[in-house]
Amino acid sequence: MSEPIRPVAAGAFSDDERAAVYRAIFSRRDVRSQFTDRPLGEDVLMRLLTAAHHAPSVGFMQPWNFIIIRDDAVKARVQQAFAAANAEAEAMFDPDRRPLYSSLKLEGILQAPVSLCITCDRSRGGPVVLGRTHAPEMDLYSTVCAVQNLWLAARAEGIGVGWVSIFRPGALTEILHLPGNVVPVAWLCLGYVDELYDQPELAAKGWADRLPLTDLIYHEAWGRSG
Template sequence: MTPTFDADFRARFRDLVLWRRDVRRFRRDPISRPRIDALLEVASHAPSVGLSQPWRFVHVESPERRLAVVKSFTDANEKALAGYAGEKHAIYAGLKLEGLREAPVHLAVFSDDATHSGSGLGQQTMPETLHYSVVAAIQTLWLAARADGIGMGWVSILDPKAVKRVLDVPAGWNLVAYLCLGFPAEEHLDPELERHHWEVRSNLDEVTFVR
């Protein structure tokens, strides 16, 4: 039977999307591996080009490897900070941009660009759709985690090649996201970067066009 989604469900789904938020402040309470794997199972049903399913999830549990990722972030963050001046420099310096030290769960998400699944369907003209497919899985994971009371943060201020070396993954895998998961230490409806006056959200009419 085809499921139906009533107005109440649609309203709650909108709430879920708005409350999704990129979390950087975590409690240190552990989260069981089966609970995370249940979220990954949901994420694995995301759409993928040609049913290629290119996502590869790596649980980063080694303290040494986690420290190497923290160093990659620190180096990249210092370089990024040096690229700003004046008020932007001051605001950037005060932002919390990761939860690597506090989050109980670290998850690296790769695209297996050498995958044979899907037989290349849909990739000849737009090969980047492999990575788009991985992003769809990440967004699905994000919503599933939020629905389960778990927060997630996407750390992009790091060197993807260094992380790939640290995690010793196959040559055909390329890093799409490094994620932190855990129970949020704070709850906010507004994005961190908006709350600290780094950026404001665009209105729909600013990003919607007719041709």
């Protein structure tokens, strides 16, 4: 007979533990060009994947899979797919923004020791999933929680993560031979870093600034300030 389920203590973290959590949140960066050539060992990679696998998921459906890519030929195909889409993306911006856009390094696919594609299996859990009955997109949102868990764990390990999102629809599906029920959510570049920007890189390079939090908070209904 299995042991009965019992709640456990849910006290606050110590001051040092709490500070470490917030440090990981506030110093996390999207890394594109600071990767070192230090190898990423299987032990630390499994710690990151374990953190990702412990993300919250609606209906406990755990819709994610993790495709680890170390092969240079696969990375080269993905980098080519990025380059094709990035040229199209640049043309979508106003002419006065294109020079800055073209100066930005938006991926580290060939530089990072490891790439990771996190996917969402949209059929996991069957046709009816608790919590997804009226919001089918909750499986995608759950997968993004796994991405964030991994990202924060990586920051604590001194590992940089870069999320590459500029791909034509279907490009990663073709390269990675994904079945029809599986969609790629995030292509992540992973590697050790010695330095990070002291603010988000797009802010440091003049693309955008962080919005004031006070402008984003409403009370009781949309548009009602405190």
